[in-house]
Amino acid sequence: MVITKGCPRCQGDLAHVDDIGDEYYSCVQCGFVRYEHGVSAPRAVRPMIAEKPRPVALTRDEVHRRRMHRRLVERQAADTSVA
Numbered sequence: 001m002v003i004t005k006g007c008p009r010c011q012g013d014l015a016h017v018d019d020i021g022d023e024y025y026s027c028v029q030c031g032f033v034r035y036e037h038g039v040s041a042p043r044a045v046r047p048m049i050a051e052k053p054r055p056v057a058l059t060r061d062e063v064h065r066r067r068m069h070r071r072l073v074e075r076q077a078a079d080t081s082v083a
Helices: 060-082
Strands: 014-019 022-027 033-035
Touching: none
Parallel strands: none
Antiparallel strands: 014 022, 022 033
8 A cells, every 4th residue: 555645754655564563654755664553554644734835936026026125125224234
């Protein structure tokens, strides 16, 4: 059994491994191991909720606006520290 995107470390795929006297889930990508003794499969695969929003590509106008704002803030900080 494979649980797609079930690894808590890398969001990789967990594969069910039935070894001699041991059952566990192992991540195919990073090698993370989750032991669940006596449980052959998880009760339910919970939906993955993004913890933080994914970065969005910025337009050239947005990059320019942010750069101008940063320069304005730096000038204001320099003016108040000199005066």
